[in-house]
Amino acid sequence: MKKTVYMDHAAATPVHPTVLEAMLPFFDREFANPSTVYDMGFNIKKVVETQREKLADLIHADPEELLFTSSGAEANNLAIKGTVFAHFGKKDRIIASAIEHHSVLNSARFFERLGYEVTFLPVDKNGVVDAQLLRKILENDASRVALVSVMHGNAEIGTIEPVEHLASLCHEFGVLFHTDAAATVGNIPVDVQALGADLLTISGPAFGAPKGTGALYFRQGTRLMPLIHGGIQERGRRAGTENVPGIVGLGTAAELAKKRLMERRAYLVQLQKELVEGILQRVPYVLPTGHPTMRLPGHASFCIKAVEGESLIFMLSREGIYVNTGSACASKALKTSPVLVAIGVGAATAQGSAVFTLDVTNTHEDVEYVLEKLPPVVEKLRSISPIWKDRAPMTEGAKK
Amino acid sequence: MEFINRPAADATIDLVCRMCPMHLMEAAEKMKNLDPGQVLEILTDYDGALEDIPAWCRTSGQDFMGMDSSDDCYRLYVRKGRGMR
Numbered sequence: 001m002k003k004t005v006y007m008d009h010a011a012a013t014p015v016h017p018t019v020l021e022a023m024l025p026f027f028d029r030e031f032a033n034p035s036t037v038y039d040m041g042f043n044i045k046k047v048v049e050t051q052r053e054k055l056a057d058l059i060h061a062d063p064e065e066l067l068f069t070s071s072g073a074e075a076n077n078l079a080i081k082g083t084v085f086a087h088f089g090k091k092d093r094i095i096a097s098a099i100e101h102h103s104v105l106n107s108a109r110f111f112e113r114l115g116y117e118v119t120f121l122p123v124d125k126n127g128v129v130d131a132q133l134l135r136k137i138l139e140n141d142a143s144r145v146a147l148v149s150v151m152h153g154n155a156e157i158g159t160i161e162p163v164e165h166l167a168s169l170c171h172e173f174g175v176l177f178h179t180d181a182a183a184t185v186g187n188i189p190v191d192v193q194a195l196g197a198d199l200l201t202i203s204g205p206a207f208g209a210p211k212g213t214g215a216l217y218f219r220q221g222t223r224l225m226p227l228i229h230g231g232i233q234e235r236g237r238r239a240g241t242e243n244v245p246g247i248v249g250l251g252t253a254a255e256l257a258k259k260r261l262m263e264r265r266a267y268l269v270q271l272q273k274e275l276v277e278g279i280l281q282r283v284p285y286v287l288p289t290g291h292p293t294m295r296l297p298g299h300a301s302f303c304i305k306a307v308e309g310e311s312l313i314f315m316l317s318r319e320g321i322y323v324n325t326g327s328a329c330a331s332k333a334l335k336t337s338p339v340l341v342a343i344g345v346g347a348a349t350a351q352g353s354a355v356f357t358l359d360v361t362n363t364h365e366d367v368e369y370v371l372e373k374l375p376p377v378v379e380k381l382r383s384i385s386p387i388w389k390d391r392a393p394m395t396e397g398a399k400k
Numbered sequence: 401m402e403f404i405n406r407p408a409a410d411a412t413i414d415l416v417c418r419m420c421p422m423h424l425m426e427a428a429e430k431m432k433n434l435d436p437g438q439v440l441e442i443l444t445d446y447d448g449a450l451e452d453i454p455a456w457c458r459t460s461g462q463d464f465m466g467m468d469s470s471d472d473c474y475r476l477y478v479r480k481g482r483g484m485r
Contacts, residue, residue, distance in 0.1 A: 226417065236422035
């Protein structure tokens with residue numbers, strides 16, 4: 001029987017019913033502008049600050065070190081452009097890993113056009129950033145470096161980067177460190193004190209808050225040039241009337257996430273294990289991607305050889321299974337994933353990228369359903385593939 | 401108006417990269433936590449603060465002590481007025 005199995009939680013998560021319920025009054029009854037100087041406005045301002053406290057509690061920050069944004073992408077832009085512009089005329093080099101989200105990569109490239117030197121750090125076959133190279137660059141050039149940005153968890157291959165080590169390395173040379181934690185906050189325990197990052201990106205829709213929500217953590221004393229100039233909102237760091245319903249959604253989702261983090265992890269690790277082992281047993285010529293152990297719970301990513309990822313996703317969706325190929329933003333571009341290129345996957349193999357991101361709403365039955373439907377879909381696609389011959393991928397030889 | 405020696409500050413607010421009216425709002429807020437006689441150091445790169453902060457001191461009963469400048473910002477010093485809360 002056909003059912004619906006959604007395993008693309010890196011792209012979007014459903015808004016939790018408790019979150020939705022908490023948000024609703026702020027669309028109509030509690031609509032006042034938090035910047036106004038009468039009681040209706042004061043009350044809303046208090047609500048906004050309470051949400052900031054909840055989010056701060058999730059990552060062990062001071063509420064004053066958080067500012068609300070419209071997305072993780074905006075937070076990444078602000079982290080990079082805000083700090084680089086704050087050092088305008090003094091520092092002219094930016095370092096980021098090669099597997100960052102496009103909002104980091106393209107913010108860095110924006111400065112490349114302005115004459116800055118931008119270095120993308122390579123990663124190993126598991127997607128782990130080359131810390132030795134970073135050390136070498138900093139030893140020679142730290143005084144020029146405005147910012148180093150390395151993501152906490154990669155949504156495409158699941159690898160969790162050694163951010164504590166990288167942040168400490170940067171601080172050894174007096175360099176600011178930013179981490180895009182869109183894939184980790186609300187998913188695994190994130191403690192900014194332990195991580196040591198100076199700036200950290202949060203994305204609301206990654207953990208049950210609505211789309212259009214995000215935040216940037218910035219350690220006290222970190223100077224940030226605003227992207228949006230205007231009024232007094234966010235203490236003059238981000239102008240524009242606050243998205244109060246969204247902020248309430250983000251704060252409520254943070255509160256819920258904190259209560260469930262450990263339980264969630266244990267469940268998702270088990271579910272992920274069942275899925276990975278099941279796929280590797282049932283489908284030949286599958287290459288798991290990302291780090292085997294240092295990875296996001298509930299994240300399973302593969303390259304299925306002699307299969308085209310877009311076709312796979314389409315065929316699975318006809319069975320009611322929703323997964324992704326590459327990141328949600330990049331997969332529509334129909335070009336080889338830069339993340340897979342960075343970890344050394346060949347161009348032909350990279351075409352067969354399939355990313356399963358599970359959440360606590362997924363069940364063992366969901367996994368069994370995927371394991372039942374995936375093998376015949378792969379077999380069908382391989383039967384019409386020009387690079388599948390004699391039950392093996394042509395480009396990869398006959399050995400598994 | 402520049403100091404040769406910076407006075408010892410009891411609290412500092414860094415408002416570099418932030419514009420009007422944050423230099424006034426944040427200063428007033430921070431001042432609430434200080435005792436009369438204590439000194440607030442305000443770091444800003446907003447030129448308008450050079451007029452606004454002394455003017456605010458006059459109207460709010462604070463003592464504007466003067467300013468200094470470093471390579472990337474101005475440093476303004478304000479002593480909390482006696483009897484001010």
